[in-house]
Amino acid sequence: MKIAMVISTPFPPEEGIGYYAYNLSKKLIEKGHEVTIFTRGSFRTRYKFYEGINVVEVPFFPLYPFHVNLHGFIFKRLFKSKESDFDLVHIHTPLTPTLNTSLPVVSTIHGSMVENVKAMEAVDFKSIGSKLMLKIITIPLITELISNSKVVTTVSKSVGAELKDNYCLDRLKIIGNGVDVEKFIPSLNQEGYLLYVGRLSYGKGLNDLLESAMQICKQYDLKLFIVGKGELEKSLKNLVKS
Secondary structure (H helix, E strand, O other), X not given: OEEEXXXXXXXXXXXXXXXXXXXXXXXXXHOOOEEEEEEEOOOOOEEEEEOOEEEEEXXXXXXXXXXXXXXXXXXXXXXXXXXXXXXXXXXXXXXXXXXXXXOOEEEEEOOOOHHHHHHOOOOOXXXXXXXXXXXXXXHHHHXXXXXXXXXXXXXXXXXXXXXXXXXXXXXXXXXXOOOOOOOOOOOOOXXXXXXXXXXXXXXXXXXXXXXXXXXXXXXXXXXXXXXXXXXXXXXXXXXXXX
């Protein structure tokens, strides 16, 4: 089977959805399938080959807040010319173009975006823009994606509950993230620590983590490690210093 996988995050992967798509692609290739990942690129279409995965970087122009719709328009035109090359489309969202295609579409919704945006404080242009985008772009995009999909999946019960509440979605399969148990094993290091690995972004509760860890680490003689990058990196470092 030839599978088109659509994401909106960097590839080779740098964060959750990218690694999800990467690991899923590797397992599908092991089973004899062919996978092509479509993702955001720069100003022209580029074709790559990464660890057995075909990668198509679709032109992307960061004209916020119109970037999602503009990228979607370019992606749809490009995909239309290649549609006959595939048997199935797997779309990973949020903020990923949807498709009106004769091919069966599987969608994995990694987050409703609604709760994340609600958690943002309207303190800068990006946070205010995100709140406006939620109603104007994000919700209509995910609603259209659900309508065009033969199967809709998500990665956790909590996200599933958000989707049911905000999109009235009842035909939903919950498939948890897989873990490579040969790579992720208990550490032999006996030193006590708390570990966060993920995007340094809104909706992750990182300010709450820092405030609570300050008390917990002192009480139990632990260290806290925060691993990741994102728009809150600078403010979190300032908060640690203060």
